[in-house]
Amino acid sequence: MKKLLIDQNNGELIKVKVKDVVFGGKEKVIISGPCSIESYDIMMRIGKELKDLGVHMLRGGAFKPRTSPYDFQGLKEEGLKIIKSVSEEINIPIVTEVMDARDIDNALNYTDMIQVGSRNMYxxxxxxxxxxxxxxxxxxxxxxxxxxxxxxxxxxIMIEGNTNVVLCERGIRTFESYTRNTLDLNSVAVIKQKYRIPVIVDPSHGTGIRELVPSMSLASITAGADGLIIESHISPDNAVSDARQTVSMKSLENIIEGVKKLEQVF
Amino acid sequence: MKKLLIDQNNGELIKVKVKDVVFGGKEKVIISGPCSIESYDIMMRIGKELKDLGVHMLRGGAFKPRTSPYDFQGLKEEGLKIIKSVSEEINIPIVTEVMDARDIDNALNYTDMIQVGSRNMYxxxxxxxxxxxxxxxxxxxxxxxxxxxxxxxxxxIMIEGNTNVVLCERGIRTFESYTRNTLDLNSVAVIKQKYRIPVIVDPSHGTGIRELVPSMSLASITAGADGLIIESHISPDNAVSDARQTVSMKSLENIIEGVKKLEQVF
Amino acid sequence: MKKLLIDQNNGELIKVKVKDVVFGGKEKVIISGPCSIESYDIMMRIGKELKDLGVHMLRGGAFKPRTSPYDFQGLKEEGLKIIKSVSEEINIPIVTEVMDARDIDNALNYTDMIQVGSRNMYxxxxxxxxxxxxxxxxxxxxxxxxxxxxxxxxxxIMIEGNTNVVLCERGIRTFESYTRNTLDLNSVAVIKQKYRIPVIVDPSHGTGIRELVPSMSLASITAGADGLIIESHISPDNAVSDARQTVSMKSLENIIEGVKKLEQVF
Amino acid sequence: MKKLLIDQNNGELIKVKVKDVVFGGKEKVIISGPCSIESYDIMMRIGKELKDLGVHMLRGGAFKPRTSPYDFQGLKEEGLKIIKSVSEEINIPIVTEVMDARDIDNALNYTDMIQVGSRNMYxxxxxxxxxxxxxxxxxxxxxxxxxxxxxxxxxxIMIEGNTNVVLCERGIRTFESYTRNTLDLNSVAVIKQKYRIPVIVDPSHGTGIRELVPSMSLASITAGADGLIIESHISPDNAVSDARQTVSMKSLENIIEGVKKLEQVF
Structure with a gap:
């Protein structure tokens, strides 16, 4: 195989900037928000609380890839409009998923960072x-x-010229059924040692269980992750999707405090 | 979850027709051909031999999803043209993979059946x-x-109105590394019992090892599969991709003979 | 690694004899019986029915390794006595599991073949x-x-001098949760090609679902297996353990008929 | 299932004492030493260095369960004698593996804690x-x-009366082949939340790669682990087994420093 562009031996470590947010720098990046964008009101209330907690970026799904075609598929473009106006009003950059190449141009009108979901990695x-x-x-x-x-x-992505790529570990599929996925922090350690782009962790999908998110968030940072993406909601039990793995604002606040302590230690 | 259209309790068993070929009928369908379309000459020679062996449909990849961007990505539209003209000259229907929704219309000018590859199932x-x-x-x-x-x-696919769907088991990813994948024939038995669309098996990807393809082809049929899709080549060791799992014409002939015997028994 | 005794290049194919039963010969060996030995009466009734169906060997667990210490652990030595007397009265050899090296000598007083269970393979x-x-x-x-x-x-086992070893594929642990395990018939094809001892298949544990046992039994034989070990019971729903994967006498009869047909074909 | 003794709702958190070492207390327990006991001289040199670094317990394998019967199987009782005398001379408790119930009594003459290895968990x-x-x-x-x-x-173990049990996460088997195993730190978070016995982590087997051990050691502690067991050697490349995952004394020193920092933060 040809030498990969992503290999540490083929260039400097890459920092990825999203407006003022920097992935791969000294400060760990915290992204948070609901699984799905539900309405302007809920998104705005969540956005404001997250901003107050010091969250750096807002997440929220507009196009939702769901296992069953009968499950809620997201608000689509209406969702993009909602998250965009929240983003502008409270001044926080956003990341959202795109599932189809034809939607890229339009999505770029709304979002600051495009997410490629697990189902689309290939x-x-x-x-x-x-x-x-x-x-x-x-x-x-x-x-x-x-x-x-x-x-x-x-x-x-990189060979086409765009090196603004951040990886996100979100757990892998194993025989273990207690947790939704098996969060593979070995992968974070590998990437920090061998590759030159930032990596963050999604402990929400990586565990599938709200109560495990705080411990695994901090473990991820200690393993070397450059940030976290955490599903949160002002009323987690009422989230329209992924409620079981969505944390409360209070829980998120504790996680952020823990991350700050770790930033001072290492 | 809503009652699925695909459930056996929601309608008759579905037979899928591709020109004269019928998936889900008494006769098992054999699809074969090289992993990648390489050239008109090679494709024609392979096509003729397969036709003589009684193979029902021709396969060949024009758009190749490859793990590394540096690997051969297929002849693309040129490949489609090659396989189409071979198909017409020797009168055998074809199946080929489409990886992007924007390519569907054009692909339908060339192919009789569209394959959704493993990486695109989601x-x-x-x-x-x-x-x-x-x-x-x-x-x-x-x-x-x-x-x-x-x-x-x-x-x-079905809820949009198209019920002409054939499933294909091709092995799953497990800890076992002796074989490329673990062929899961349990899945074939499940589908034949509970769902109403045909299912075939790909023992080439399901094993990754040419020598295991004959046994696993026959085991697949015995488990209930409606057909097989097998990578073959006139010169397997020289195939530009997947050579290790590609069988010779002689080996394919033996497999087809075995399938015929099984059709008479059950 | 040193050349293994078990390798086909290191000697002739091995046939393993248990009284008149031969593993690795032309005839496929059918072993059947309940998961656990429950009582003399039930064991005798099952044994007689199995003998009439042409089953070659009787199975039944006396020492049961169970995930939870609170589950039924088997009748232990009393169980061995029961299966031994049934075996003698109806003249059918038996196989039963031993979990501890200290129990071997005693077990040899009762059983014709010793099973090493999955949990003890290492x-x-x-x-x-x-x-x-x-x-x-x-x-x-x-x-x-x-x-x-x-x-x-x-x-x-073989390097200590005992080459009377029969392998048994019983499914492996994967992410798939529809079935109890994923039956890996690739392994059977590998063993028949490279190693010189017989291999049989346990479709009961390999699927965990009674309705899948017939198809997977025949697929196992077609893949090359030298026999089958199938959990059966005169009243499957009342079996004290593994009821969900235990077949009825009628179902077993059909399986045996299918195996006979396959023996004539290949 | 009956309520488990190990459940947090069925009693107080358990601290396990091995001489002066306490598992489950404020201080994290560090166990280290070579994979295999090789000789008295090497063991003594390693033991002294580890003692100086503040390691709490010494590990070393005397009975080695190896995949191949042709691989080094350990020094057996001679190994136990070596590690025992090192333990006494430098005053550090030891843990070693027992593979057979018949060896327990004798092992208790030598060791302070008995390890049940992965292959013997069932x-x-x-x-x-x-x-x-x-x-x-x-x-x-x-x-x-x-x-x-x-x-x-x-x-x-606990229902027989012995509640002095410490769990050890050591990675699970998945499709990922870059690392030897996938270290599952989710399991540590689960155990700390629901069960009442201590849990430590083995990042050596959990990664299989020396360079990943430091990051994953600290991530384990952050996830809530009560300690670590790390394979180390005065000359890692010359270790007779598991060399690739064995760290140097210098690397271990850095890990211990990191653990101390984390103890102060949380």
Whole structure:
């Protein structure tokens, strides 16, 4: 295999900037928000609380890839409009998922960073087109992608010219059924040692259990992660999707405090 | 969850027709051909030999999803043209993979059946658009998709109106590294008992080892599969991709003989 | 690694004899019986029915390894006595599991073949001591053992001098939760090609679902298995353990008929 | 299922004492030493260095369960004598593995804590007999044991009367082949929340790669682990087994410093 662009031996460590937010710097980046964008009111209330807690970026799904076609599929473009206006009013950058190459141009009108979800990590068509933009990309690991396939997916974006890629470990599929996925922090340690792009962790999908999110958030940072993406809600039990893994504002506040302490230690 | 269209309790067993070929009938369907379309000459020589062996449909990849962006990505539209003209000259229907919703219309000018590859099983955008055509679809199981996610992927196609869907078991990802994947024939038995669309098996990807393909082809048929899709080549060691799992014409002939015997027994 | 005794290049194919039953010959060996030995009466009724169906060997657990210490652990030595007297009265050899090296000598007073269960495949102490007997051994694959670890476990027995080893594929642990385990028939094809001892399949544990046992039994034979071990009961729903995967006498009869047909074809 | 003794709702948190070392207290316990006991001289040199670094307990394998019967199987009783005399001379408690119930009595003459290795987690005979001693037990998670099976294995020991059980997460078997195992720190968070016995982590087996051990050691502690067991050697590349995952004394020193910092923060 040709030498990969993403390899540490092929250039400097890459910092990815999303407005004022920097992935790969000294400060850990905290992204948070609900699984799905539900309404302007709820999104605004969540956004304000998160901003007050010091969260750096807002997340929220407009296009939701769901296992069953009968499940809620997201508010789509209406959702993008909602999160965009919240973002502008409270001045916080956003990240949201795009599932189809044809939606990229439009999405760039709304979002500051485009997420490639787990189910699309092998969607090489989508990756290549994202490589032709200069948008920051958040590339989630596939449900059962090897580290090396994940790295190659990033390379698909980078060889087209866009090196603004942030990886996101979100747990892998194993025989263990107690947790929704098995969060693989080994992968974070590998990436920090061998590759030159930032990596963050999604402990919400990585555990699937709200009570485990705080411990695993801090463990992720200690393993070397450059940030976290955490599903949160002002009323977690009423979230329209992924309620079981969504934390409260109070819980998120504790996590952020813990991250601050770790930043001072290491 | 709403009652699925694909459930056996929601209608008759579905037979999928591709020209004269019928999936889900008494006769088992054999699809074969090289991993990648390499050239007109090679494709024609392979096609003629396969036709003589009684193979029902020709396969060959024009758009190749590859883990590394530096690997051969297929001849693309040129490949489609090659396989189309071979198909017409020797009168054998073809199946080929489409990786992007924007390519569907054009692909339908060339192919008789569209394959959704493992990496795209969760590509719901692609599935929905295929559901709006009336083309027969070959839906491969995702690399680590559960049976129930795979069934839901078929449902994504069917609810748009296209019930011409054939499932294809191709092995799942496990800890076992002796074989490329672990062929899960349990899934075939489950589908034949509970769902109403045909299912075939790909023992080439399911094992990754040429020598195991004959035994696993026959085991698949005995487990209830409606057919097989097998990578073959006139010169397997020289195939430009997947050589290690590609069988010779002689080996394929033996497999077809075995299938015929099994058709008489059960 | 040193050349393994079990390798086909290191000697002739091995046939394992248990009284008149031969593993590795032309005829496929059918072993059946309840998961647990429950009482003399039930065991005798099951034994007689199985004998009438042409089953070659009787199985039944006396020492039951159970995940929870609060679950039924088997009738222990009383169970061995029961199965032994049934075996003698109806003249059918038996196989039963031993979990501790200290129990081997006593077990040999009762059983014709000793089973090493999945949980003990890595119990090298037990394997070595079994290698010092000349009892036929049925060595189940570990819950998530690789083919190569399983082969090495057989080698642990063989290097002590006992080559009467029969392997048993019983499914491996994967992310798929529809079935109890994922039956890995690739492993059967590998063993028949590279190693010189017989291999049978346990479709009961390999699927965990009674309705899938018939198809997977026949698929196992077609993949090359030398026999089957199937949990059956005169009243499957009332079996004290593993009821969900236990077949009825009628279902077993159909399976045996199917196996006979396959014996004539190949 | 009956209410488990190990459940937090069934009693106080348990602290396990091994001489002056306390598992489950404020201070994190560091266990270290070579994979295999090689000779008195090497063991003594390693032991002295570890003692100087503040390591609390010494590890070293005398009975080595190895996949292949042709691999080094350990110095056996000679190994026990070596580690015992090192332990006495430098005054540090030891932990070593026992693989057979018959060896327990003798092992108790030498060791302060008995380890149940991954391959023996389902060896219920061994677990029950250990439950009848009052020796502290280090119970490693099985290679692909679910959290709930692992908890039940501890319960097998506890119901016999011995509650001196410490769990040890050591990675599970997944499709990922970059690392030897996938270290599952979710399991640590689960145990600290729901169960009442201490849990430590083995990042050596959990990664299989020396360079990943420091990050994953600290991540383990942050996830809530009560301690670490780390393979180390004065000359890691010359270790007779597991060299690739064995850290140097210098690397271990850095890990211990990191742990101390984390103890002050949380």
């Amino acid at each position: 969607n090489y068509t989508l990756l290549k087109e994202l490589g032709r933009t200069n948008s920051p990309i958040l590339l989630k690991r596939g449900l059962s992608a090897t580290i090396s396939e994940w790295i190659c997916a990033a390379e698909y | 590509n719901y955008t692609l599935l929905k658009e295929l559901g709006r055509t009336n083309s027969p679809i070959l839906l491969k199981r995702g690399l680590s998709a559960t049976i129930s996610e795979w069934i839901c992927a078929a449902e994504y | 119990n090298y102490t037990l394997l070595k001591e079994l290698g010092r007997t000349n009892s036929p051994i049925l060595l189940k694959r570990g819950l998530s053992a690789t083919i190569s670890e399983w082969i090495c476990a057989a080698e642990y | 060896n219920y005979t061994l677990l029950k007999e250990l439950g009848r001693t009052n020796s502290p037990i280090l119970l490693k998670r099985g290679l692909s044991a679910t959290i709930s099976e692992w908890i039940c294995a501890a319960e097998y």
